[in-house]
Amino acid sequence: MAEMGSTNGGGAAKTEIYKDYTEPEPHDLWDVNELRKWSLWRAVVAEFIATLLFVYVGVGAAVGNGRSAPDGVGMLGVAWSFGATIFVLVYCTAGVSGGHINPAVTLGLLLGRKLSVIRAFIYIVAQMLGGICGAGLVKALQKTRFQVLGGGTNFVSDGLTSGAGLAAEILGTFILVYVVYSATDAKLKARGSYVPMLAPLPIGLAVFVVHLVTIPITGCGINPARSFGPAVVWNHSKAWDDQWIFWVGPFIGATLAAAYHQFVIRVLPLGEHFLLPTISLTNVSLSRN
Known part of the structure; x- marks a missing residue:
């Protein structure tokens, strides 16, 4: 932000403040016309395919190498497979769908008024279907390992409580969604520290x-799409015992990250750039007889 001095007709100094960046307007919450646009359905297909590939690569690496296999890539390799795949897929799909590939990211961006409720809902459905299909491909190619190693499903490790698992999912998703907001911030783009082709890199590293x-x-x-897909395909009771953690945790983490970035980091006007407080009586037209 910069200041410019000017003088009015009476000789008094007047200060004008301008921004060197343009803050995107909050997206309409209910844009029904989107349903008629090919751009929406093209984006939905991109989200489906990207989530399918993400789950296929990540879960395939986890199942194929096995946590106890001495010749496997180990935890470091599995972590890198997920991170590098997100980097690649966000780079490929960001210009089409925004490269969400995650219902928690979609929710976080919806809360920040970055897309409509309709688009967010359809994205999440596509992501869930992509997660199931991606896990199905892993099972089709590695059926024995998939069954023996639990299908790469998520559950709280033995000896740890559900509270610990929930806290880990909240914190992890908070970091991810916070980085997504920061990597796509309008002010960051304008201040010269933003390179479009490298924007997916911090997201993948996160x-x-x-x-x-x-x-x-x-x-x-x-x-949730990564956790739900393998659980559906493996379909074992153990996969469902902790499934709620992998919905509640990411959604809480995404909500906190969106609120933190919008209100603390950017100090954007309350009620304009966050979904929850935007409905007020001033926006409701009342008619009297």
Whole structure:
């Protein structure tokens, strides 16, 4: 932000403040016209394919190498497979769908008024279907390992409580969604520290480092589509016991990250750039007889 001095007709100094960046307007919450646009359905297909590939590569690496295999890539390799795949897929799909590839990211961006409720809902459905299909491909190619190693599903590790698992998922998703907001921030783009082709890099690195700390606790979900897909395909009771953690945790983490970035980091006007407080009586037209 910069200041410019000017003088009015009476000789008094007047200060004008301008921004060197343009803050995107909050997206309409209910844009029904989107349903008629090919751009929406093209984006939905991109989200489906990207989530399918993400789950296929990440879960395939986890299942194929096995946590106890001496010749496997180990936890570091599995974490890198998830992080690097996100980097590649966000780079490929960001210009089409925004490169969410995660219902928690979609929710976080919806809360920040970055897309409509309709688009967010359809994205999440596509992501869930992509997660199931991606896990199905892993099972089709590695059926024995998939069954023996639990399908790469997420669950709280033995000896740890559900509270610990929930906290890990909240913190991990908070980091991810906070980085997503920061990497796509309008002010960052204008201040010269933004390179479009490298914007997906910090997002991929965030997924990588979060996996390093969270795999020993929950196997690292931070993405309901990644957790739900393998659970559906493996369909074992153990996969469902802790499934709620991999929905509640990421959604809480995404909500906190969106609120933190919008209100603390950017100090944007309350009620304009966050979904929850935007409905007020001033926006409701009342008619009297």
